Amino acid sequence: MSKIPVMEIFGPTIQGEGMVIGQKTMFVRTAGCDYSCSWCDSSFTWDGSGKDLIKQMEAEEIWEELKRLGGDGFSFVTISGGNPALLKNLSYFVTLLKENNIQIGLETQGSKWQDWFLDIDQLTISPKPPSSGMDTNFEVLDRIIGRLSPSKTSLKVVVFDDKDYVYAKQVHLRYPDILFYLQVGNDDSKTINTASLVHHLLKKYEWLIDKTIEDPELKNIRVLPQLHTLIWGNKRGV
Numbered sequence: 001m002s003k004i005p006v007m008e009i010f011g012p013t014i015q016g017e018g019m020v021i022g023q024k025t026m027f028v029r030t031a032g033c034d035y036s037c038s039w040c041d042s043s044f045t046w047d048g049s050g051k052d053l054i055k056q057m058e059a060e061e062i063w064e065e066l067k068r069l070g071g072d073g074f075s076f077v078t079i080s081g082g083n084p085a086l087l088k089n090l091s092y093f094v095t096l097l098k099e100n101n102i103q104i105g106l107e108t109q110g111s112k113w114q115d116w117f118l119d120i121d122q123l124t125i126s127p128k129p130p131s132s133g134m135d136t137n138f139e140v141l142d143r144i145i146g147r148l149s150p151s152k153t154s155l156k157v158v159v160f161d162d163k164d165y166v167y168a169k170q171v172h173l174r175y176p177d178i179l180f181y182l183q184v185g186n187d188d189s190k191t192i193n194t195a196s197l198v199h200h201l202l203k204k205y206e207w208l209i210d211k212t213i214e215d216p217e218l219k220n221i222r223v224l225p226q227l228h229t230l231i232w233g234n235k236r237g238v
Ligand SMILES: C[S@@+](CC[C@H](N)C(=O)[O-])C[C@H]1O[C@@H](n2cnc3c(N)ncnc32)[C@H](O)[C@@H]1O
Pocket: 033, 039, 040, 041, 042, 080, 081, 082, 083, 084, 107, 108, 109, 125, 126, 156, 158, 183, 184, 185, 186, 187, 189, 226
């Protein structure tokens, strides 16, 4: 008996962010976070507003639900949250996925280590810039990144403003051997007006691209939007 607090299970969809953008995947979103980013687009995982949706599930039950939703039409599962790295017992679920030949992605902010990180195929660490209101503990981050294989790891920093950009650059220059993504920040993650949101986010994407192009210090870097937001807006469960 080792239950995992699950907020939502959805898919198949595509990974909208980062190193495997476009990858067909299922999602498992766990509840609870040690951060409280001002602009978190998944704040229902930690701010109490989604508490009635939380289900305590065994690894086997999550796997059954994934198969119910995705049939045998998937080979990739992305674990996000909240912060899944709060959950030591996700190791059982990770092992179960591996036994079934499923590739695994993980989204986490780099504040906590778990030994099961070593079994993740695509691990995205997303340290938080000043606009989030959170502080990065770089000693913890150094230790986490030091234990991971660079070929399976990427860094992704969300940028809302110039200060965030400076922070992102600092992170990239600290870990130059880790694949690095700048991601457009969605500053209107509640609106249901997808057309105006998409227009606005594309403008912000252009702004971020322009800054990167003009910056000789950022060489080996990738700039991406949240692809799922451009397609589905702020809709949940996609
Ligand atoms: C909701 S978080 C969950 C995983 C983990 N807590 C983390 O932050 O990495 C998943 C990804 O969404 C990003 N994100 C959250 N809110 C966002 C927003 N308003 N605009 C752009 N990206 C956002 C986070 O930075 C993170 O990379």
